[in-house]
Amino acid sequence: xxxxxxxxxxxxxxxxxxxxxxxxxxxxxxxxxxxxxxxxxxxxxxxxxxxxxxxxxxxxxxxxxxxxxxxxxxxxxxxxxxxxxxxxxxxxxxxxxxxxxxxxxxxxxxxxxxxxxxxxxxxxxxxxxxxxxxxxxxxxxxxxxxxxxxxxxxxxxxxxxxxxxxxxxxxxxxxxxxxxxxxxxxxxxxxxxxxxxxxxxxxxxxx
Numbered sequence: 001x002x003x004x005x006x007x008x009x010x011x012x013x014x015x016x017x018x019x020x021x022x023x024x025x026x027x028x029x030x031x032x033x034x035x036x037x038x039x040x041x042x043x044x045x046x047x048x049x050x051x052x053x054x055x056x057x058x059x060x061x062x063x064x065x066x067x068x069x070x071x072x073x074x075x076x077x078x079x080x081x082x083x084x085x086x087x088x089x090x091x092x093x094x095x096x097x098x099x100x101x102x103x104x105x106x107x108x109x110x111x112x113x114x115x116x117x118x119x120x121x122x123x124x125x126x127x128x129x130x131x132x133x134x135x136x137x138x139x140x141x142x143x144x145x146x147x148x149x150x151x152x153x154x155x156x157x158x159x160x161x162x163x164x165x166x167x168x169x170x171x172x173x174x175x176x177x178x179x180x181x182x183x184x185x186x187x188x189x190x191x192x193x194x195x196x197x198x199x200x201x202x203x204x205x206x207x
Contacts, residue, residue, distance in 0.1 A: 033124065033182070036173045038074045038081075038149040039114055039131035040066075044141030045103050051141050054103075058095045058136060059144055063153045065091055074130070074173070077149040081132055082109065092134055103137030117145050122152060122170070123182050 040062065044055035065087070071077040081088070085107060092105040109132050116126045124147070132148070146153035150169040171179050 033174075033178060034111075034127060034129050036074055036150075036178075037124070037129050037147050038077050039112070039129045040146050040148045040153060041112060041114070041131050041133040042144045043133070043135050043139035044144075045101075045137030045139065046141045048141075051137070054096065054099055054101060055136060055141065055144060057099065058092050058134065059146075059153075061091050061095050062088065062134065063146070066148050067151055067153070071149050071151075074149045078109075078130065081148075085109070088132070088134070092136070096136065101137075106135040106139070108133040108135070114145055121183065125182075 040059075042055055042059050042062070045051040066077075069077070069080060071080065088107055089105055092107075096103050096105065110130070111128050112131050112133060114124070114126065114129050114131070117124050150166050150173065152166055167183075170183070174182075
């Protein structure tokens, strides 16, 4: 037993070191991704077909408005939203009224938890990201997410491919490790992605 004990202690130390290393890696990557993305989150009034259709109409109007601005950085996009928040209310409220509803619109800017999302050939791991949340009515329906910067809201779902301009923006704003993590399908990269996803999901449940 005396001979085995040092071996057990060594194994525990190695396991602890590996866990801390993985945890630190996940935290750093998540932080960098969060620092470079500005997300959009829209919640429908309910899960009824009409309310879900209304949510998508609000989405389309907001996306069309944001895509016309041609932002070059996350900070630029956030500052614009902060300075023009009344415009977002106007857009959403107009869509709601034009479709015959009187739902109230509530908009929040902050740092929110987002589940893992796939935008064509881009995969964003679950985690906390800065974003704008648009609540329609009671906001008890299914959610819709995308990224306002870099602009991934206009992905062609039928082809499942992010355009070259958006990919270039991603590559310019992320380092090689982060860019590969969300665009590469290599098994080793996929394993890292899953580790980050698992740890971020656990952190969210602990809050």
